[in-house]
Amino acid sequence: MALLVRSSDGPDVAGGSFSVVAAGVLPWRVKGKQLQVLLIHRGRYDDWSWPKGKLDAGETVPECAVREAYEEIGLRIRLGIPLPAITYPVGSGPKVVYYWAAQVQDGTPVPDGVETDEVRWVSPEEARLMLTNASDAAPLDALVQAHESGVLETRAFVVVRHAKAKPRSSWTLAEGKRPLAATGQRQALAVADLLAAWAPKKIASSPWTRCMQTVAPYANRNAVGVKTVGELTEHAARRNPGKARRAIAALLAKRRSQAVCTHRPVMPSVLAVLREQLPSRLAAFLPAEDPYLRPGAVLVVQQPVATPGKLVSVELYEPFED
DSSP states (O other): OOEEEETTSOHHHHTOOOSEEEEEEEEEEEETTEEEEEEEEETTTTEEEOSEEEOOTTOOHHHHHHHHHHHHHOOOOOOOSEEEEEEEEETTEEEEEEEEEEEOOSOOOOOOSSSOSEEEEEOHHHHHHHOSSGGGHHHHHHHHHHHHTTOSSEEEEEEEEOOOBOOGGGOOSOGGGOOBOHHHHHHHHHHHHHHTTTOOSEEEEOSSHHHHHHHHHHHHHHTOOEEEOGGGSHHHHHHOHHHHHHHHHHHHHTOSSEEEEEOGGGHHHHHHHHHHTSOHHHHTTSOOSTTSSOTTOEEEEEEETTSTTOOOOEEEEOOOOO
């Protein structure tokens, strides 16, 4: 599963080619009504920066960001809004580092003693003075702007198109019972790995087998229940797309961390609801042409906790391919 697009990144990143790909987070908290961010000191380089690192083989950038936070500062975090990626040259060629905001509500960051030998909570102003590399200020500026706008604390709403199913031509039973193909089963495992970066606490799904099988690995690993929504099946959405839109709107209105799995024919209804809550600049990042999402692909939008009916970011991730 590869990075497709994030609304936080400029065209130089979205259209760039990079020899080295890394990912990281800007941990943040509010203490005494004051925003603080967490910097790390790396003894090897004698620099102050953000928790980050290069991708492992077969890893996606969101997974890398979460893993690096755990390895370097000992915190299990979930990703918030995407922040601007930064690029710079290294010996092997151009490098890109993708960043996300990561709210820290509990737990004490602890340096790993290998990559990181000190961690420090500081104000954004102190962070700008301490950062060794000037380019590291770009994601910080975006984080501060989001905080000042009241949209930094968010909940992820994740849309999943079910993974690759067995061909219709070779299936003779009820359409709702058509299961995942072998490739789709492997895609479902990749979807579970990716969803863990946002750690949705609730899952809603079309009750058809191929959708339920797509979300089952994540649900089973994390003891998350799956609520079936009949309006999100292919047949129901074709008969009454208005009901599908209302079902998606009702899920969004709960403003909680959740994932929704459905079918290609339902995507126009899903995207219509998302488009209504996105400013035009961000709505332009939504897929506009059929098939919208490929089987096993993931779309992530972030909902500010303090601002009902508003979405503030868009991310798209391609499906895992054998």
